[in-house]
Each structure stands twice: as C-alpha cells, then as structure tokens.
Amino acid sequence: MRLADYFDAAATLRTDNLAFVDGATRITFGEARTYVHAVANGLTRERQGGSGLHVAIYAPNDYRVSLLHLGINLADFAWLSVHIRNSFETNAEVLEYFDTDIVFFHSYFESNIPVLKAKLSKAKLYVCIDGASEHGQSMDEWLKDCWSPFRNGPEDPNARAFLQPTGGTTGPSKGAVHTHRSLEFMGFGLTAGFSVTSESRHLCVAPLTHAAGLLALGFTIKGGTNIIMPGFDPEALLALIEEEKVTHLYLPPTAIYGLLAHPRTAQTDFSSLQALIVGAAPIAPEKFKEAVRVFGPIMYEAFGQTETLIPILVKGPADYLMSDGSFDEEVVRAAGKAVDVARLAIMDPEGNLLPPGERGEIVVRSSMVMQGYYKKPADTAAVSGFGWHHTSDVGIQDSRGYVTILDRMKDMIVTGGFNVFPVEIEKVIQGHPAVLDCIVVGVPDDKWGEAVKAVIQRKAGQAVSEEEIMALCKEQLGSTKTPKSVEFWAELPRSAVGKLLKKDVRAKYWGDQWRAV
Numbered sequence: 386m387r388l389a390d391y392f393d394a395a396a397t398l399r400t401d402n403l404a405f406v407d408g409a410t411r412i413t414f415g416e417a418r419t420y421v422h423a424v425a426n427g428l429t430r431e432r433q434g435g436s437g438l439h440v441a442i443y444a445p446n447d448y449r450v451s452l453l454h455l456g457i458n459l460a461d462f463a464w465l466s467v468h469i470r471n472s473f474e475t476n477a478e479v480l481e482y483f484d485t486d487i488v489f490f491h492s493y494f495e496s497n498i499p500v501l502k503a504k505l506s507k508a509k510l511y512v513c514i515d516g517a518s519e520h521g522q523s524m525d526e527w528l529k530d531c532w533s534p535f536r537n538g539p540e541d542p543n544a545r546a547f548l549q550p551t552g553g554t555t556g557p558s559k560g561a562v563h564t565h566r567s568l569e570f571m572g573f574g575l576t577a578g579f580s581v582t583s584e585s586r587h588l589c590v591a592p593l594t595h596a597a598g599l600l601a602l603g604f605t606i607k608g609g610t611n612i613i614m615p616g617f618d619p620e621a622l623l624a625l626i627e628e629e630k631v632t633h634l635y636l637p638p639t640a641i642y643g644l645l646a647h648p649r650t651a652q653t654d655f656s657s658l659q660a661l662i663v664g665a666a667p668i669a670p671e672k673f674k675e676a677v678r679v680f681g682p683i684m685y686e687a688f689g690q691t692e693t694l695i696p697i698l699v700k701g702p703a704d705y706l707m708s709d710g711s712f713d714e715e716v717v718r719a720a721g722k723a724v725d726v727a728r729l730a731i732m733d734p735e736g737n738l739l740p741p742g743e744r745g746e747i748v749v750r751s752s753m754v755m756q757g758y759y760k761k762p763a764d765t766a767a768v769s770g771f772g773w774h775h776t777s778d779v780g781i782q783d784s785r786g787y788v789t790i791l792d793r794m795k796d797m798i799v800t801g802g803f804n805v806f807p808v809e810i811e812k813v814i815q816g817h818p819a820v821l822d823c824i825v826v827g828v829p830d831d832k833w834g835e836a837v838k839a840v841i842q843r844k845a846g847q848a849v850s851e852e853e854i855m856a857l858c859k860e861q862l863g864s865t866k867t868p869k870s871v872e873f874w875a876e877l878p879r880s881a882v883g884k885l886l887k888k889d890v891r892a893k894y895w896g897d898q899w900r901a902v
Contacts, residue, residue: 387540388568389425389459391606393418399583399608405448406629407613414608417452419532424456426531431487431510437545438462441480441508442594443501444491445469446615449514449524450593451601453489454547458568459535463545466594470803472863473497477504479550483560483759489514490521542566548759549595551691551804560759561691568602570752571694574724575603578699579633579660579685585609586657587633588625590617590640591802596665596695600635609633619647630657635687637802638668638834641676650679658683664695665802666834667790670717682706688720688790690776691804692768694753697727698788719787720780727751731782736771741784746794748773796887798827800835803865807837807887810868813861814839814854819847822877824887825868828894836869840890842877 396404400415412420432438440457442464444450457464465483467476477500480488487510490498498511498520511521546568548560575581587604589611591597601611612629614622617640625631636644641663644650661680663673664687677684682702689695700721705713723729730738731745739745754774757765768775779792798805807825814823821844827835839854851871858867878889 386569387458387461387565388546388572388602388606389421389455390540391569391572392421392455392602393459395583395606395608402583402608403610404605405451405611405613407448410448412448417455417605420452421455421459422533422535423528423531424453425460425535425537426533427528428457428460428462428487429535430531432462438486439465439484439548440487440489441465441467441483441485442489443467443469443476443494444489444514444594445493446589446593446613447491447515448611448613450598451605451611453514454598454602455605458546458565459537461537461540461544464547466547466549466598468550468594468803469494469592470863470865472861473500474861475863477501479560480508481505483548486510487512488521489524490518491515492518495520540565542569543756545756549691551758559761559764561755562757562759563694564756567694567753567755570726571599572603572606574694574696574726574753575600576607578687578696578724579603579662581607581609581633583608585632585659586612586630587635588612588614588622588629588631590614590622590634590636591665596689596802597635599695600662604633617643619643620649623647623649623653626658627654632657632659633662634658634660635662635664637665638663638672639666639801639832641668642672642832645672645675645679655680655683660685660701662687664688666799667720668834669831670714672831673717674712677702677706677712686721688788689753692755692774693727693749693751693776694755696721696724697729697749697751697753698722699724700787704787715783715789716787719783719789721788722786723788727753729782729788730773731780731788732771732773732775741782744779744781744791747776747778747780747788747790749776750774798825798835798837800827800830800833800837800865800869802834805837805866810837810839810858810862810866813858814841817849817854817857819843819849821845822885824877824885824890826887826891826894828870830869833869837866838894839868839871840877841871841873842875843873 396414396418404414404417405412485508512527514524517523551559662685685701687696688698698721705716728750732748777794780790782788810825821842823841828838830836854871878886
C-alpha cells in the first residue's frame with residue numbers, strides 16, 4: 386500500500402488521537418485526514434494528461450509539511466525535498482533539474498519566490514502554505530472546493546513517490562528516486578526498529594525535509610503523535626519533553642552533545658522517553674556512553690542513506706548493555722545490526738562477500754533501496770554492482786552481525802548530519818584571485834562529528850584571510866558548506882606528477898583516530 390493508505394487506516398481507527406502538535410496548533414487524526422484528502426483532490430485537479438506531478442515543498446519545520454507529504458503520496462504523485470540550509474541558487478538548480486511542476490512554499494521564503502519563478506521552466510503553480518502571498522495562491526484559496534473524501538485505486542508499488550537530493554557535487558545533486566514500495570518497507574523498518582505504537586509521542590526537531598520527516602511519517606501510520614519544533618533549541622526541547630510526555634526523539638550527534646552540555650539537562654524529567662535516536666552521522670563512543678548515563682538506557686543509534694532510507698542498521702539498549710549493566714565496548718563502537726527488512730554484507734572490490742572481521746565496502750539489499758538516481762542511469766549502475774546497493778562506506782561485520790563503519794570510499798564529509806562534497810567548496814575557493822590551490826577535508830570535531838576544513842596555498846605575494854574565505858563560501862554555498870576553519874600552508878602535498886594528495890592532508894588530522902569518519 387501507499388504510506389498514506391496506512392495513515393488513512395490509522396486515522397479511521399483513531400480519529401480523535403492527536404496527530405500533530407505545532408506550537409498552539411493541535412490537529413487530530415480526523416482533522417489531518419480531511420486536510421490530506423483535500424490536498425490529494427487539489428493535486429489531482431492540477432494534473433494535465435496522464436503524467437504525474439513533481440511537487441516541491443520549500444518550508445521550515447511546520448506540521449503542514451507532513452500533511453503535504455501524505456496528500457501528495459495519496460494522490461500518487463512525487464514530492465521533492467528541498468534542503469532549506471542550501472543556498473537559494475543551489476535549491477533553484479536542484480528543483481529545475483527535478484522537473485518541478487508545483488511549489489508549495491512557506492512565507493519564510495517568500496522573498497525568494499520571484500527568482501525561483503524565473504529559474505523553474507516547468508513550474509506553473511505556487512501555493513503559500515501558511516497565509517496570503519503576492520507570489521502565489523494561499524493554501525485556503527487553492528483548497529477551495531476540495532474538501533470531499535478522496536478516492537483512489539490500488540497503488541503501483543514501483544511508482545515514483547519522492548525524490549531526495551543526495552548532497553550534490555559540481556552541479557545539480559543526484560536525486561534518489563523512491564517508490565511506494567521503498568516507503569512502505571521503510572515504515573515497517575522504523576516502526577519495528579524503534580517500537581512505535583499509537584501511544585508514541587515523537588518530538589520532531591531536525592528538518593522535516595530529511596530524515597526527521599520520514600520518521601514523522603512512520604509515526605503517522607501507527608496513529609502516534611508528532612510534536613513539531615522549528616529547530617534545535619535546548620531550553621525549548623527540554624521543556625517540551627516534560628510538557629508533552631515525549632516518548633521518541635531523533636537528533637544528530639551535534640544536538641546530543643549540546644544537550645549533554647546544557648545546565649538544564651540535569652534537572653529535566655526524562656521518564657517518558659523510550660527512545661532517544663541518534664543518527665545522520667557517527668557519534669563518538671564516549672559521548673554515546675555519557676548519553677546513556679544521563680538520559681537512561683533509552684539510547685538508540687540508526688544508520689541509513691538517502692539511497693536506502695532509514696533505518697538500515699539499528700542498535701538499542703539490549704545490544705550494547707551487558708547483563709551487569711556495563712557496556713559492550715565493541716557494540717558501542719558499532720553502528721548496529723541490520724533491521725528485519727534489510728540484509729547487509731561486507732564486499733571486496735571483486736564482488737565477493739567477506740567473512741566476519743574482514744574490512745570491505747558495506748553493501749545492502751532491501752526493498753527500502755532506491756529505484757535509482759533521477760535521469761542518471763550510469764550513476765545508478767555504478768552503485769548497483771553485483772546485485773547489491775553499494776554504500777561507499779567501509780566497515781567490518783562481526784560474527785554477531787554488528788557492523789562498524791570505519792571509513793568512506795568517496796570524497797564526502799558528513800558534518801552535523803549533512804552531506805558535503807569537498808570538490809564543490811574547493812571550486813569556490815579556487816576562484817579567489819589570491820588562491821593558488823586548496824584541499825578541503827573533514828576533520829574530527831566533538832560537536833559536528835566532522836568539521837569542514839580548508840587548507841590553502843596562496844599565490845606568491847598574494848594575501849587572503851580566513852575571514853575572507855569563509856565569507857566567500859557562505860555567500861555562494863550557504864553556512865553548512867562553509868569551512869569551520871582555514872589553514873594556509875606554504876606548500877600543499879603533491880605526487881611526483883603534481884597531483885594534490887588529499888589523503889596526506891586527511892592523515893594529519895585522523896592519524897590517531899580509531900576510525901576515519
């Protein structure tokens with residue numbers, strides 16, 4: 386079934402259950418279903434001919450984002466996720482590449498819409514989800530006469546359900562195409578992996594455009610409640626845990642570290658929490674153990690990718706806590722075990738599956754894996770060799786099935802849970818007239834997991850400061866891709882033929898670490 390069909394079933398059984406809490410707004414499942422059906426009716430009215438629609442959602446955290454996800458899914462169209470921390474130019478390029486037909490936008494981004502209209506060649510409809518706008522219809526206006534129940538037939542499990550950008554390099558991001566089937570199995574995996582029920586109360590803090598939004602959908606299909614926050618605010622988060630009796634919370638490692646350091650944490654009642662899920666980037670083992678001691682034996686770690694959805698690997702208290710209450714140190718370092726709807730293995734470059742304890746690439750088979758990259762058959766084939774999805778992560782699997790991630794095969798940094806490709810930053814920095822060459826790497830960081838660092842060789846007799854480089858990157862790429870630090874070296878390491886040796890720069894910062902990510 387479609388994920389929205391499961392939501393419909395939950396809403397039928399639990400009409401009066403709270404579906405969403407967003408500030409003073411409290412929406413029951415009955416009210417949410419009415420809205421979702423109206424969105425599906427409105428979108429069906431917009432369809433021209435027999436083609437599907439690609440529907441972008443450009444908004445900060447807002448309960449209507451999840452309702453739009455469900456309405457688009459119910460109508461058998463595909464939603465497009467927009468990374469709100471990207472520069473506006475990057476998002477415009479991505480949405481044009483994804484052949485966007487409709488843009489739902491929040492007034493927070495209203496000033497950007499005229500430029501978006503100029504750049505998107507196919508998009509003919511713009512709707513403001515939270516009020517009136519001079520740049521598009523209001524949601525109330527657009528939904529007029531759409532409030533009857535929506536009727537649809539059986540879904541095509543291989544039909545396109547959503548496209549998610551992978552992070553991008555020098556140009557449009559690759560887009561992972563996910564189907565009704567991959568979303569359905571994701572629902573199975575996360576509701577079982579995190580013990581989601583109709584009594585669950587999920588606090589959504591991370592962006593709903595990414596993993597947190599997928600988690601939110603998992604709670605809707607079980608009849609649980611999603612409590613929406615605009616972003617990470619430790620004071621407000623800790624207060625909401627107590628006030629709303631939160632049972633489930635997903636955060637990247639950086640936010641966990643922020644909570645551990647916050648003075649109010651020690652005074653907060655965490656007794657309602659059943660699962661504090663850390664994901665999007667590896668967490669330092671000592672910080673994970675500290676979190677268990679502070680928050681209780683409720684810590685979970687999850688691993689997945691844009692291409693595989695979440696979770697592929699999970700570890701929970703029963704995995705890392707021994708019978709005497711001590712930690713199983715090997716499991717603490719591991720990312721987890723495969724969920725029931727996925728099979729993981731370690732593979733060598735020739736396609737051979739390796740025995741426990743041997744280092745190789747982590748590969749996956751699951752109905753959660755994407756259909757492919759949008760309009761990129763060669764890239765799809767490249768990650769699908771030997772009948773497995775190739776994650777480009779290097780790891781080992783022990784005899785018990787626990788997988789530990791050790792390194793990354795492709796040139797990518799995961800900082801604060803977001804994928805950053807160094808080549809994109811290097812090209813911007815190399816465009817500065819005082820820069821001869823540069824290397825961008827991820828370096829160990831207690832807050833970000835990996836922090837973006839630029840190592841630069843200036844042109845002879847030229848001057849440029851760290852502040853200038855950071856300002857240039859922020860202007861062209863946005864804050865996530867801006868280096869957290871810049872170093873200037875007299876000479877960058879090069880091979881005998883003059884090729885820059887990025888591995889030598891990385892080795893300087895990762896040499897004493899047990900893993901290289």
